[in-house]
Amino acid sequence: MSMPGRRADAVRNRQLALEAATALLAEPDAALTVEAIAKKAGLGVGTVVRAFGGKDALLDTAVAHLLEPVVRRGRDLLQQYGSEQALRAFLTELIAFQAAHHPISDQLRGLTTPATTALRADLVQVVAEMLTGARQDGVIRTDIDLATTTALISHLAFAIARAQPGNPQLADAFITVVMDGLRPS
Amino acid sequence: MSMPGRRADAVRNRQLALEAATALLAEPDAALTVEAIAKKAGLGVGTVVRAFGGKDALLDTAVAHLLEPVVRRGRDLLQQYGSEQALRAFLTELIAFQAAHHPISDQLRGLTTPATTALRADLVQVVAEMLTGARQDGVIRTDIDLATTTALISHLAFAIARAQPGNPQLADAFITVVMDGLRPS
DNA sequence: ACTTATATGGAAGGCGCATTCCAGATGTCA
DNA sequence: TGACATCTGGAATGCGCCTTCCATATAAGT
Structure with missing residues (x-):
């Protein structure tokens, strides 16, 4: 090093x-x-x-350090639990993380620095994998395509975190509503 | 004048x-x-x-001008259609509006200027009324309280608009998922 | 211990933006 | 038309921030 x-x-x-x-x-x-x-x-x-x-490079590194364990945690969850359960748990943790690091989202919107960009992609990838598994298990509707569903989840998680940082009641409600809405009819 | x-x-x-x-x-x-x-x-x-x-006062007035018709439109919808249908239609229009005025959300976060604040409250009020009606009609779940549901809707609308400005497919998917998730089980 | 390459603090410089200022222009009213 | 209050453009000012610079300090090698 x-x-x-x-x-x-x-x-x-x-x-x-x-x-x-x-x-x-x-x-x-x-x-x-x-x-x-x-x-x-x-x-x-x-x-x-x-x-x-430069400042941007510093923030890029800092964010990467913060984000890396989150992505790893997502992979662990996916391996340890079924897709649906992993997704639900991951959403909860993602929201908590974002709420705890509230400035990240604001400060780094549009920052296209390398490490941050890559990790963001990894995050989306993990969510997509969870959704793919859950679809195969028949617990997620397939009338909306995977990419759209993934985008939905990602952006909604982001929104709810910023909505009321540290309000677990709202976060729970969000997850319940979205998961229910994602089930096949 | x-x-x-x-x-x-x-x-x-x-x-x-x-x-x-x-x-x-x-x-x-x-x-x-x-x-x-x-x-x-x-x-x-x-x-x-x-x-x-001052710049803030100018933006406040401009945003108020933009937002006023939206709130009025929400009231019209509520009067003209049933609560559920009005809610769905209003969400569609809200998202389209925000997508068309993308800078508003970013620029005015935290702006606590009077007119904008008041109109934001009006918006929430309209959504709350729609939800109240829909709950009475038995088409919206009541295991999540009204305030939480309202907050959910507001923030989610905001999120999806910023997600992919002008992607109606995503907006539709969002509305479908959330409305399905909000139905009583 | 002495030398030298490397690092340090924080002042100075530069930049983008809102706000203030004022000499000159322009509406208003008799 | 003349007198005067009001308004105008845009240069100057102020402010917060990132970046650069350099005289001084310090680690590393011998």
């Missing part, structure tokens, strides 16, 4: 900056400016920016 | 600024800066700002 000619303090500071950014991403109403990140990390702004080559 | 001491050109320019802002609100990817509005209206920036007392 440590590159040649790369000083130890630089590596450590990069890590500190990353942790500070990640922490701020979980704070609602946080400013999320380079200066705020630097202060939280106990570094100068120059150091923070230099470690990643 | 013309106030005393208010010069005719000032009134006309105010109208021009309002129209320019409204037009920009319907243009996806429009800059929506005061300068852009001024240029589109053929006015100087000072004139535009002065006419409303």
Whole structure:
């Protein structure tokens, strides 16, 4: 991991900056400016920016760190439970995650940085796999095509998370309604 | 309409600024800066700002102008059709409207200007009335309380509109899924 | 310990935007 | 038409932010 000619303090500071950014991403109403990140990390702004080559790259890395376990968790669920149950559980966790990292969605809309884009695609992929399995099990309607259903799920999960961050009652209701609506008639 | 001491050109320019802002609100990817509005209206920036007392006030008025007919339309639907049918039709129109004025949602999140806030409340009120009627008709489940259901509908409509602006197939699928999910079991 | 390549803090620079200001223009009223 | 209150354009100002820069500090190698 440590590159040649790369000083130890630089590596450590990069890590500190990353942790500070990640922490701020979980704070609602946080400013999320380079200066705020630097202060939280106990570094100068120059150091923070230099470690990643720009604010966007830093945020990209931070978001990737946050998103990666979510995607992995989705894969685990899929392997461990049946498709329908996995989907339901994953939705619950996705919503909770987004609610806990509320700033992510706002801040990064339209950020087409590489890692974030890739992970977003992975997320959609996982949801699509769950839906495919559930369709084969006959518990999800097939009169709406897979891509549309996947898009629906993804966007609705996003919406509900931002609607009332941290209101589990609303999240439950959302999941119930959508899952019921997705069953075959 | 013309106030005393208010010069005719000032009134006309105010109208021009309002129209320019409204037009920009319907243009996806429009800059929506005061300068852009001024240029589109053929006015100087000072004139535009002065006419409303600030950018936010201008946008507030523009959004109110746009939203008012939507709310009225909802009331008409409610009076003309049964609750369920009105709800379905209104959702379709709401989504189309939001898709056509895509910048509104992004630009005005958190804008707590008076007119916009009031109209948003009216919108929710109309949806709540439709749902109340539909519940009484026995076509909407009552195991989820009214407020939650209303919030659900509002946020979901918002989500789908932003998901794929102008993709009627997705919008239809969304409405079908949610309406099916809202039926009593 | 000394040298040198590398890193640091934070001031200065640059940019995009809303707002303010004012010299000049233009509607209004007698 | 003349006098004057009102309005106008757009340059100047202010503000928040990201990025760049460089004099100083510090790790690494010998």
